[in-house]
Amino acid sequence: MAPLRPTGPDHSTSPAHLTGPGHSENPGHPTDPGRPTNPAHPTGPVLTTPERRFLNAALAARDAERRAAARIGRRHRVLTGALITVLAVAMSTAFVVRREYEAARTQRIHSAARRVADVADALRTTDPRTALLLGAAAWRIAGLPETRRALLGSLDQAETDTFTDPAPGDGPYRALADGGHTLVSADGTAWHTWDVPGRRATGSGRVPAGTVTAAGADGRLLAVTGADGRVRLWNTTTRRWAGPAPRAAVRPSFTRDGRAVLTTEGDRVRLRRAGDGRVLFETTTTRPALTALGADGRRVAVCPAGGAPRLWDTATGRALPGAWQRDRLCDDTGFLALTDGRLAAGTDRGFRVWNTATGTRLADTDDKDTQDASFSPDGAFLATADTTELRVWRLTDPALPVFRHALGNQHLYGGLVWDDDGHTLRYLEGATVHTVDAGTAVTTAWGPPADGVRLSPDGRAYAVARRTGGHYTVTLRATSDGRLLRTLPPAAVPVSTDPALPVDPAGTLPLLAFSPDGTRFAYGVSAPPAGGRRHSR
Numbered sequence: 001m002a003p004l005r006p007t008g009p010d011h012s013t014s015p016a017h018l019t020g021p022g023h024s025e026n027p028g029h030p031t032d033p034g035r036p037t038n039p040a041h042p043t044g045p046v047l048t049t050p051e052r053r054f055l056n057a058a059l060a061a062r063d064a065e066r067r068a069a070a071r072i073g074r075r076h077r078v079l080t081g082a083l084i085t086v087l088a089v090a091m092s093t094a095f096v097v098r099r100e101y102e103a104a105r106t107q108r109i110h111s112a113a114r115r116v117a118d119v120a121d122a123l124r125t126t127d128p129r130t131a132l133l134l135g136a137a138a139w140r141i142a143g144l145p146e147t148r149r150a151l152l153g154s155l156d157q158a159e160t161d162t163f164t165d166p167a168p169g170d171g172p173y174r175a176l177a178d179g180g181h182t183l184v185s186a187d188g189t190a191w192h193t194w195d196v197p198g199r200r201a202t203g204s205g206r207v208p209a210g211t212v213t214a215a216g217a218d219g220r221l222l223a224v225t226g227a228d229g230r231v232r233l234w235n236t237t238t239r240r241w242a243g244p245a246p247r248a249a250v251r252p253s254f255t256r257d258g259r260a261v262l263t264t265e266g267d268r269v270r271l272r273r274a275g276d277g278r279v280l281f282e283t284t285t286t287r288p289a290l291t292a293l294g295a296d297g298r299r300v301a302v303c304p305a306g307g308a309p310r311l312w313d314t315a316t317g318r319a320l321p322g323a324w325q326r327d328r329l330c331d332d333t334g335f336l337a338l339t340d341g342r343l344a345a346g347t348d349r350g351f352r353v354w355n356t357a358t359g360t361r362l363a364d365t366d367d368k369d370t371q372d373a374s375f376s377p378d379g380a381f382l383a384t385a386d387t388t389e390l391r392v393w394r395l396t397d398p399a400l401p402v403f404r405h406a407l408g409n410q411h412l413y414g415g416l417v418w419d420d421d422g423h424t425l426r427y428l429e430g431a432t433v434h435t436v437d438a439g440t441a442v443t444t445a446w447g448p449p450a451d452g453v454r455l456s457p458d459g460r461a462y463a464v465a466r467r468t469g470g471h472y473t474v475t476l477r478a479t480s481d482g483r484l485l486r487t488l489p490p491a492a493v494p495v496s497t498d499p500a501l502p503v504d505p506a507g508t509l510p511l512l513a514f515s516p517d518g519t520r521f522a523y524g525v526s527a528p529p530a531g532g533r534r535h536s537r
Helices: 049-122 128-141 144-157
Strands: 161-165 171-179 182-186 190-195 202-206 211-215 221-225 230-235 242-248 250-254 258-264 268-273 280-284 289-293 299-304 310-313 335-339 342-345 350-355 361-365 373-374 380-386 389-394 403-404 416-418 424-429 432-437 453-454 461-468 469-480 484-487 509-514 521-527
Touching: 049 128, 049 144, 128 161, 161 211, 171 424, 182 211, 211 250, 250 289, 258 289, 268 289, 268 299, 280 299, 280 310, 289 335, 299 335, 335 361, 335 373, 342 373, 342 380, 373 416, 380 416, 389 424, 453 509, 461 509, 461 521, 469 509, 469 521
Parallel strands: none
Antiparallel strands: 161 432, 171 182, 182 190, 190 202, 211 221, 221 230, 230 242, 250 258, 258 268, 268 280, 289 299, 299 310, 335 342, 342 350, 350 361, 373 380, 380 389, 389 403, 416 424, 424 432, 453 461, 461 469, 469 484, 509 521
16 A cells, blocks of 8 residues: 555545545546546546545554553553562662671670680680680681680680599699699509600509509609608609618608609718619708709709708718808798709798809899709709799899799699699699790890890881990891891990080980881980980980
């Protein structure tokens, strides 16, 4: 069908005003002969009834299609809007649910971390090894102020382990041997040995009639005291008596190798060979005395109550002279300790330490109520304990202890024992062996006293100032290993503006300061005010 076009002045699309290719405007057109014309429109063709019906049906179908398309568009828009709304609501709900889940999960994690940190703090004294592990675990679970405190508490925790004798009660005799690695436990019928670090049994056997009152340094020999007060040595390896017939003796102590034993027999102090009881050295004492035996058996010290300490060479039987002979500080409630090159004696008023090679006094402190003392393997440090605290003293500078550890109402039994590593201490409290690590406090790298120290903001370096004469030397060192980073030019002591009031170098102070970012360092010297004015340089 050819396109239709309007024929009336109002451009109406009525069928009466449409013409097609089959309708001529001229009624006499040869192609349309005999077609009637409309009198009102003599030039316009008239549609037949079928054509008009067809055209009306086509227009109605077109309008129906348009209406259907509009309805489909509206439906699509409504459905799309509804879908977007549903998706937005679903996503918002999912986000809120996820957020609530994450918040609840985080809260559970934080609560668990806090509980672990609380348990770690509670176990510091009863189970320090577990407390160390729990402190680190709490920080790994969540980084909170509570877990940070637990972690720092673990880092600062000196007590690293405890081991409790499985034998119940306080009746069995207990002692530490092998540098504290072995716990010897003996009751009236049997003895047991335990590996303290490994927490396992290493031996057991029967004990002959009597009470175990001492154990050798290696745990191999046991001193068994009978009902009559006589002491015999029982060899746990051969499971036989060692030495001759028993003798009445008290305070038995052994050399490190267990080959000799020192006892007090009445008014005599004797050093005997453990194998056959042969007397290697003996001396007399008229009063109750404390005794001490060197680890190798070459020195014996006796401290009679109310008198001065005495020291002997067991090989020659000669009394060794020294400054200790002038110090009448012996007391049966104090302590006496001896090692290669060192002798210490203490009372409730303090303790003193002497160099046995030179006879000179090394330390004199007023550390009161000291009950136990033990020298480190190299003799450079002395560990002491009273009823409240364990302390370690550096003998070259004993003004203050280099290490302190609160005992928490613990009562030591059997004294302090150094591990061969030189920084671990163990002691017995009841049936429990406590292990304390003194760490770097007992290092041999101690330098001379510093006049000033300043730590950098990032903690990676520190500055040390020491005065030598009229100037200060300032050095920068790494905190990780103490290595020297740089030696700065010396800073001279300020000069007074008043010649009548010179500056005393001993009264000056070093001034040290790092920048906030730690990249710059400033230093100087400040002098006390002279005439109301402070000098600095």
